[in-house]
Amino acid sequence: MFRALKQIFAVSELREKIFFILGVLVVYRLAANIPMPGVNMAVLARLFEENSMLGMLNTFSGGGLKGVSVVILGVAPYISASIIMQLLTMAVPALERIQKEEGEAGRRKFTMWTRWITIPLAVVQAFGMITLLKSQGVISIATPTMFATMIVTAVTGTVFLMWLGELITEKGMGNGVSMMIFAGIIAGLPTSFARFLSTWDSTQIFSYLLFLLVAVITIAGVVFVNDGQRVIPVSYAKRLRGARVYGGASTHLPLRVNQAGVIPIIFAVSIILIPKMAASYLAQSGSGMVSDIAYSVNSFLNDQWIYAGLYFLLVVVFTYFYTAVVFDPFKIAENLQKQGGFVPGIRPGATTAEYLGRVINRITLGGALFLGIIAVLPSIIQNITNIQSLTLGGVSILIVVSVVLELMKHVEGQMSMRSYEGF
Secondary structure (H helix, E strand, O other): OHHHHHHHHHOHHHHHHHHHHHHHHHHHHHHOOOEOOOEOHHHHHHHHHHOHHHHHHHHHHOOOOOOOEOOOOOOHHHHHHHHHHHHHHHHOHHHHHHHHHOHHHHHHHHHHHHHHHHHHHHHHHHHHHHHHHHHOOOEOOOOHHHHHHHHHHHHHHHHHHHHHHHHHHHOOOOOHHHHHHHHHHHHOHHHHHHHHHHOOOHHHHHHHHHHHHHHHHHHHHHHHHHHOEEEEEEEEOOEEEOOEEEOOOEEEEEEEOOOOOOHHHHHHHHHHHHHHHHHHHHOOOOOHHHHHHHHHHHHHHHOHHHHHHHHHHHHHHHHHHHHHHHOOHHHHHHHHHHOOEEOOOOOOOHHHHHHHHHHHHHHHHHHHHHHHHHHHHHHHHHHHHOOOOOOOOHHHHHHHHHHHHHHHHHHHHHHHOOOOOOO
16 A cells, blocks of 8 residues: 555655645634634534534535534535526536537536536525524524625625635546545544544444444445446447448446435435424424424424435335436437447447446446435434444445545546556
């Protein structure tokens, strides 16, 4: 390992990129520790203990929510804007043509539109989050001017983090937004470990060992599923042009088990969090009937088994939905046919599209169930071990493993450009 690190830091360009990314992440973590005024940390800690969805939202915000910092929203609005642009690209043919035909200019347009969509999303999310925290007594807001200032601060913090994330992405070492979420997760490990040590109970050794075993199995499962793929063989017919013969080669089409990544979990968190936030706010509205309905909805969603079941179901549904959006078997079959390619034993055209559709539906079932289990894993572990200080965040593990694997691939690619031994 030390030899590999020595080789990495021996390349000046790679070394400069790594130090630049580390510097940007340090700036981000400093911003995440600058709190907004008037925050009651004791009430905030109790709110996080009572509402596990806030912990999930804190993960996607990059850790800025738990301290009610100036970057309270983190990069969550930017992620939502990116997802919206992806969906619009699939739904609107004109946008798809711009992205494909205009090349780099088209990508710059999409980046600009994503930035503009981020701002109104950040305003709406900041208003909702600050209103929720105010209603729970976490933030004391004396005047409307202070309320507006907090919203402007939260939106500015999101724009600042969006800029930092794009700076990291430009270095070609991975996705900057993912790295910032990764840094937020890693930064929370010392606090979690200290909380675990402070609640150590020697009579629960079996529960600790069980937790460790499940953690190892979860990490191995995440790595396995993250890299898992179904390989579809593809052959190309020989074509004669003049005196030369083209094609005749055989290759493969990899279909990933988890085509959607962590996006279905983001969708599910957004959907299930909206009624909880609305119910929490309306329960204190003072109107008798509205308060009673809101209280009933809040109590219904606070039931752990109901919450876990709805969460699991939403993740599975959104996994299929997003996979259907990003993977079009008819378009892939059409492209293969145009290039003279075919799947052995399958007729080109519509038959190939039906075959690819059946395959992707089958392997997506495994990926959807895996993501669903990962999403509800913290609740399962806490119910089994009955230790509240131990929280195995499956989503956090999924993000960390994905970022580490992607970073390793980029580093290996940079190194292979400068070292030809073994090729």
